[in-house]
Amino acid sequence: MAQLRARPMVVEAVRTTAPCAGCEARPFSVCNALDLRDIERLSSLAVIISVDAGRTFIEEGDPAEFFFNVTAGTAKLFKLLPDGRRQITGFASMGTFLGLAVSSTYAFGAEAVEPMHICRFSRTRLRVVLDEFPAMEKRLLEVASNELVAAQEQMLLLGRKTARERLASFLVSRAAALPAQDTLLADSPAPIDRHGPLRVSLPMTRSDIADYLGLTIETVSRTLTRFKTERLIEIPSASEILIRDLALLAGLSTGMR
Amino acid sequence: MAQLRARPMVVEAVRTTAPCAGCEARPFSVCNALDLRDIERLSSLAVIISVDAGRTFIEEGDPAEFFFNVTAGTAKLFKLLPDGRRQITGFASMGTFLGLAVSSTYAFGAEAVEPMHICRFSRTRLRVVLDEFPAMEKRLLEVASNELVAAQEQMLLLGRKTARERLASFLVSRAAALPAQDTLLADSPAPIDRHGPLRVSLPMTRSDIADYLGLTIETVSRTLTRFKTERLIEIPSASEILIRDLALLAGLSTGMR
DNA sequence: CGGAGAGGTTGATCTGCATCAAGGCAGGAA
DNA sequence: TTCCTGCCTTGATGCAGATCAACCTCTCCG
Known part of the structure; x- marks a missing residue:
């Protein structure tokens, strides 16, 4: 049951400022709550990063500096016990929003299982924008609610199946x-x-x-x-x-x- | 592992319209996001109900007509498999907000383990009010985020401990x-x-x-x-x-x- | 082409927790 | 008081899935 795993370092290749308007993931993501004019505003905050397969881009316990929006590829989200036992809490693919925790540190780690493109926002700056766009905040609540339902389903699976x-x-x-x-x-x-x-x-x-x-x-x-x-x-x-x-x-x- | 359980009927004793202003649970609940003037408005939508110990007040799969806010006592929230296996996904006590799912039916059941007082809101009517009070919507997002973190912790427990x-x-x-x-x-x-x-x-x-x-x-x-x-x-x-x-x-x- | 290494499959054995079984105990009704 | 009845504890046994151990099969790279 106990197996120790190597901890790859967090390194990211920053690419460019995000062109939200033409984003392929938008129809699947929370950004879709905004109209084109507001998308422009959002675009100015986003940075697109590429993540290689196997690369950890969120380290559990690190200061939660960013929100993420997956635009391509797949990541695994996980929690670890001190002896290395791991529980993967979900997989994130195109359109998935990451980093919802209220806490100042990430409650889970994230590692790419395929090469990924991720849209990254500064937490503090996005928070300001969210106050302007209640539609997006509402959309986030929907996303969180859905994830909560999925989490309960997974608890049933893990506890009783x-x-x-x-x-x-x-x-x-x-x-x-x-x-x-x-x-x-x-x-x-x-x-x-x-x-x-x-x-x-x-x-x-x-x-x-x-x-x-x-x-x-x-x-x-x-x-x-x-x-x-x-x-x-x-x-x-x-x-x-x-x-x-x-x-x-x-x-x-x-x-x- | 498989044990069938009796399904108590959903019956509730409706008490009275809610006096939110003097609510003891308010400091612990989402309602605290509102100031006294807005609380008045909220009060007009709320109905306080009493639930006996052992009584089921949310039936999994039923149309999700209400939101609930626990003001006293404790409930267990659970999901069932067809053969009766049960997973309790959490316990709700004073201040807990219930019914966040986006879906039109409840994703879990709820049963009182102690005598309870619950503040009940019509979903559709509360939704209208929420549009007026973004502060409360924001508070709900916080609540949902925290529950998500707790759910991930529970997955680690169920899967690996x-x-x-x-x-x-x-x-x-x-x-x-x-x-x-x-x-x-x-x-x-x-x-x-x-x-x-x-x-x-x-x-x-x-x-x-x-x-x-x-x-x-x-x-x-x-x-x-x-x-x-x-x-x-x-x-x-x-x-x-x-x-x-x-x-x-x-x-x-x-x-x- | 061969060799290495990571990931996947298959078999033998072990074990933590489930299951089966029997009382114990406390609170409420008669 | 005694007898339920529901909940809890404790003991004996069983088994699903973990662990241990080969071995296979890709894919990549020289």
Whole structure:
């Protein structure tokens, strides 16, 4: 259970001032609450940074100087125990807003699992702007509320579900998040109850999945293999899963058998 | 792991329109963001209800018609799996605001563990008022952010801590929450690092504690007994714990030994 | 092309906590 | 008082998932 991990240093490549107006992530993010004129104002505060895969860009306990908005790539958010045990509390992808804590230090760390682009704001300066734009503050409250609901769902998973149910839940939630990731054209309201095969990408390692689900690498691997032999999924490559019957998997995730 | 539970009906005793001005819970709640004039306005929307111990007043999945503000007593918030497994996601006491979800249905259930007084607002009507009082909306964002941090801490507990560490964490967090509960006089910033004995009350049952920590009743009982034999705590009664060395317990809660 | 290293899979064994089982204890009703 | 009834404790046993240990399979780089 206890495994120590290296702590990569926080280094970032600052790129340029942000062109919010043409931002691809805007439709998915809190920034969308503003109209074009206000976006201009926001733009002046934002700095876009690039983060390499494996790079830690938020260190738990460090002074919380910035807010972040993910515009490309995926990060894992995590908390550590002194002996190195790790709990991943979530994955952040395009449109995710980070750094909501009221405290003056970050309550969690964040590390890129894929190369990322991140929009960075000074906390103090964004706070001033937020007072001018109540629409954005309202949007942030919505985001926080949704994350709270997701967090409660994850507590149910971690506290009461079996390994099988955890993996099933994970795959189903990945599948549910899909349309926001690739179907930019269709404006359909998320085909969650689809039956046909569904391709899910897993940019994170088995170790990350294990630390997210409160399991070990071995149990994750074994359980996925078992799903495969049961014809619930296919595993074309380690980072890609094909769901053959989403409804069945969804049932499994809540303990139906 | 699977135990079915009875589902008590939702019945509430409506009392009267709320006198927010003299509300004892106000210093602890979001309402404190408003000045006396605005409080008057808020008062007109609030209805105070009494809830008996054991009564469910929020049913998971029901239409989310109300916001709630706890003014007295304690509630457990929980999510259920179809087979009856339960995860308690938190306890709500004086000052706690409930019902933040954006969704149109409640994402969790709530049941009183002690007799309660609750301040109830119509969601739609409060929303209108919130637009007028950005200070309160801002306060809600703070509350949500803090709960998010607490939720992440709980995920770490549920995903990665041992039974001993979970119980230690639970007792320590109960002790940390103490000053807000009984020390109204002193304005000290929470004596978390105290060493002397510290009295903690546990209004919830062992079953509730188990469902909050992702354990069984038996493990909770055994672990507390072990703490007692190790002279870390005393147990004058089942609903009361005396912490003999908070610092030691706090160390235990993060895996130090 | 080969070799190294990181990540993934599979098998054998162990163990912390769950499950099953039996009392104990305190408070309320008759 | 005695008898419930709900909650808690304690003991014996079982098992899901952790741990320990190979081995496989990529991918990258010389």
